Every structure is written in structure tokens, then in C-alpha cells.
Amino acid sequence: MVTKEKIKEIAFETGADLFGLANVDRFAEAPKGFHPKDIYSKTETVIAFAIKLPSETLFANNPVPFTHVNTLAMQKMDMISYDISTKLDKVGLKNVLIPTDDPYLSWNEKEQEGRAILSLRHVAFLAGLGKLGRNNLLINKDYGNMIQIGALLTDQEFNSDPLVDYDVCPPNCRICLDNCPQNALTGETVIQKACRPLSNYTTEKGYTIKKCFECRKRCPRTLGFRNN
Numbered sequence: 001m002v003t004k005e006k007i008k009e010i011a012f013e014t015g016a017d018l019f020g021l022a023n024v025d026r027f028a029e030a031p032k033g034f035h036p037k038d039i040y041s042k043t044e045t046v047i048a049f050a051i052k053l054p055s056e057t058l059f060a061n062n063p064v065p066f067t068h069v070n071t072l073a074m075q076k077m078d079m080i081s082y083d084i085s086t087k088l089d090k091v092g093l094k095n096v097l098i099p100t101d102d103p104y105l106s107w108n109e110k111e112q113e114g115r116a117i118l119s120l121r122h123v124a125f126l127a128g129l130g131k132l133g134r135n136n137l138l139i140n141k142d143y144g145n146m147i148q149i150g151a152l153l154t155d156q157e158f159n160s161d162p163l164v165d166y167d168v169c170p171p172n173c174r175i176c177l178d179n180c181p182q183n184a185l186t187g188e189t190v191i192q193k194a195c196r197p198l199s200n201y202t203t204e205k206g207y208t209i210k211k212c213f214e215c216r217k218r219c220p221r222t223l224g225f226r227n228n
């Protein structure tokens with residue numbers, strides 16, 4: 001039996017900044033086909049972790065630095081997930097790695113709507129890493145929304161970590177909804193067809209850049225509760 005403390009130690013020594021466990025019983029409300037057991041039927045626990053992103057690039061005058069940070073964060077998170085997965089394998093904990101972003105299978109061309117095999121925002125919430133804001137992003141009290149999330153599924157059963165006990169959105173705040181240039185935010189979800197042209201913008205030379213990240217940048221909780 002691998003202990004929770006051992007998993008946590010491996011996650012942090014490998015580079016994670018946040019860590020939590022969610023027993024699979026917490027996923028009862030997951031949409032059909034997108035439950036952890038749809039990916040790996042032996043799943044008993046979902047292991048969640050996240051890395052903090054360098055934040056000041058958000059406030060640069062052009063979108064290239066943030067695009068680059070975003071690209072590197074995806075690569076770094078996937079490598080950290082890979083390394084945690086291998087280390088856990090070596091100590092005898094079977095596990096299945098979930099990609100931090102691409103690839104995924106579900107795609108509706110007409111609506112330009114994709115869905116990952118497992119929603120990592122929901123995983124992070126259920127493992128006690130933070131709460132979902134109206135901007136549809138997971139917000140952690142220390143690092144705000146500036147985190148990249150990763151996860152592994154394991155067949156060993158663990159108790160869940162407590163859900164967070166703080167609220168992230170002040171009752172009347174609508175900053176993200178009112179400042180989305182595409183009106184893509186409903187407060188519950190993102191209209192992907194509206195967001196994608198700016199979120200994955202193609203330059204004349206053919207580079208894909210993050211031309212918009214207003215929902216991330218303008219939130220008073222962008223950097224957590226530190227500046228409040």
C-alpha cells in the first residue's frame with residue numbers, strides 16, 4: 001500500500017505546487033462518458049495537482065509572452081505528470097495519466113465545441129484545490145487562476161481531501177462577464193465558438209497565439225486573495 005503522504009511527497013518533489021485527492025465517489029455528477037471510470041474502469045481515486053504560472057506576463061503589452069508561458073506551462077505540466085506517474089509506478093501505485101490539455105476525442109464541428117476526456121477544473125475543485133469562478137476558471141486562494149492543472153487516476157482507494165471553505169466571487173462581481181470581448185461567458189460555461197477565434201488566434205504567418213485572456217487577467221482574484 002502506498003500512503004497518501006508518499007504520493008504527496010513525490011508530487012511536490014517533482015514540481016507540483018498544489019496537491020489533492022478526490023475519491024471517485026465525488027464524481028457522481030460527471031456527464032455520461034466523461035467520468036473517470038469511463039477512462040479507466042478501475043479508478044478509485046483521482047490524484048490532482050497544479051503548478052503555478054509566472055503571472056506578470058499577463059500584463060505585458062502584447063500577447064506573445066503570455067502565449068509562450070501558456071505553451072511552456074502545458075509542456076511542463078505534461079512532463080511533471082509523466083514523471084509523477086513513473087515514480088508512482090516504481091513504488092507500486094498503478095496509475096493512468098490525463099493530458100493537461102490536448103489531445104481529446106469529443107468534437108462538435110458546427111459548434112466548434114470540444115470536451116476533454118476529463119474536466120480538470122472539476123477534478124481540481126473535487127480534490128480541494130480551489131473553486132470555480134464565474135469566469136469558468138478554477139481559482140485557488142494563493143495562486144488565483146494562474147495555475148496549470150494535471151491529474152492521474154489510480155485503482156487504490158483514498159479518502160478525499162476537504163473541499164475548500166472559501167468563496168471566490170464577490171456576490172455582485174461581473175467583471176469577467178462584462179469584459180469578455182466575445183460575450184462568451186454565461187457565468188456557468190463558455191460559449192466555445194465565440195471564445196476560440198481569440199483564444200486560439202492564427203497570425204498572418206500561421207502562429208497560434210492567445211490573443212485574448214481578459215477573463216483571466218481582469219479578475220480581482222487573478223493572483224489569489226493576496227492583493228485584496
Ligand code: B12
Pocket residue numbers: 026027028029030031034070099100101102114115116117118119120121122123135136137138139144145146147148149150188189190191192195196198199210212213215216
Ligand atoms: C476545451 C478547453 C478550452 C475551450 C473551452 C473552455 C472551457 N471553459 O471549457 C476553449 C478553447 C474556449 C478554452 C479557453 C481557455 N482555456 Co481551456 N481548456 C480546455 C480543456 C482542454 C477541456 C475543457 C472542457 O472539456 N470543456 C468542456 C466542458 C467540460 O465544459 P463545460 O461545458 O463547462 O462543462 C459543463 C458540464 O459538462 C459539466 N461537467 C463537465 N465535466 C464535469 C465533471 C464533473 C465531475 C461535474 C460535476 C460536472 C462536469 O459542468 C459544466 C457546467 O455545466 C481544459 C483541460 C481539461 N482537460 O479540462 C483546458 C482548461 C480548462 N483551459 C484552461 C485555460 C487557462 C484556458 C484559457 C484561459 C486560455 C487563454 N485564452 O488564455 C481560456 C479561458 C476560457 C474560459 N474562461 O474558460 C485551463 C484552466 C485553468 C484554471 N485555472 O481553471 C485548463 C483546465 C487547462 C489546464 N490543464 O490547466 N479552453
Ligand code: SF4
Pocket residue numbers: 179180181182183184185190194195196198199212213214215216
Ligand atoms: S479568453 Fe477572452 S474571449 Fe475567451 S472567454 Fe476569456 S475573455 Fe472571453
Ligand code: SF4
Pocket residue numbers: 133134135136168169170173174175176177218219220221
Ligand atoms: S471577475 Fe469577478 S465574477 Fe469573474 S471570476 Fe473574477 S471574481 Fe468572479
